[in-house]
Amino acid sequence: MKKIRVYKRPEWDEYFLKMAMLVSERATCPRMHVGCVLVRDKQILATGYNGSLPGQPHCYDVGCMIEDGHCIRTIHAEMNAIIQCALHGVTTEGATAYVTNMPCTNCTKALIGAGIKEVVVFSDYHKTKAEEFFEASGVKIRKLPMPPKTISYDLESFTSAKKIDFDKK
Ligand SMILES: [Zn+2]
Numbered sequence: 001m002k003k004i005r006v007y008k009r010p011e012w013d014e015y016f017l018k019m020a021m022l023v024s025e026r027a028t029c030p031r032m033h034v035g036c037v038l039v040r041d042k043q044i045l046a047t048g049y050n051g052s053l054p055g056q057p058h059c060y061d062v063g064c065m066i067e068d069g070h071c072i073r074t075i076h077a078e079m080n081a082i083i084q085c086a087l088h089g090v091t092t093e094g095a096t097a098y099v100t101n102m103p104c105t106n107c108t109k110a111l112i113g114a115g116i117k118e119v120v121v122f123s124d125y126h127k128t129k130a131e132e133f134f135e136a137s138g139v140k141i142r143k144l145p146m147p148p149k150t151i152s153y154d155l156e157s158f159t160s161a162k163k164i165d166f167d168k169k
């Protein structure tokens with residue numbers, strides 16, 4: 001019998017958590033990079049990362065805006081994901097939030113208010129009421145180990161892939 005290529009497909013949790021990690025690369029504040037992916041029925045509703053208000057300068061360009069030890073310049077990842085849903089008329093009811101870090105207290109309140117039913121994280125965040133509020137609202141929290149940081153993209157070994165010849169005139 002012909003041997004079939006061994007390939008370990010990522011499980012759904014790994015897939016969406018890696019997606020959240022990838023999204024966080026777009027963050028604009030050097031103090032922390034956070035990514036959030038809102039998911040329902042294995043479909044991505046929206047993504048968000050912590051970034052400045054539309055049209056306003058980024059922390060990476062002009063420095064952070066510190067108040068009480070926190071940078072307050074950015075809209076947080078979870079808020080941005082919810083805002084994207086609002087902008088595009090997508091309901092967040094019953095969705096799962098995959099977030100790189102445990103949400104801050106304000107984002108926790110927004111997620112609960114938006115009808116999020118489950119939060120999946122692999123990293124904690126300091127001084128947050130998240131666990132207390134989520135628990136009181138019946139939102140499930142799942143803490144998973146950080147997924148592998150490498151995302152494997154192996155186009156070269158797939159026989160059906162034909163590389164584009166950019167030298168061809
Ligand atoms: Zn900042």
Ligand SMILES: [Zn+2]
Pocket residue numbers: 076077078103104105106107108
């Ligand atoms: Zn937040």
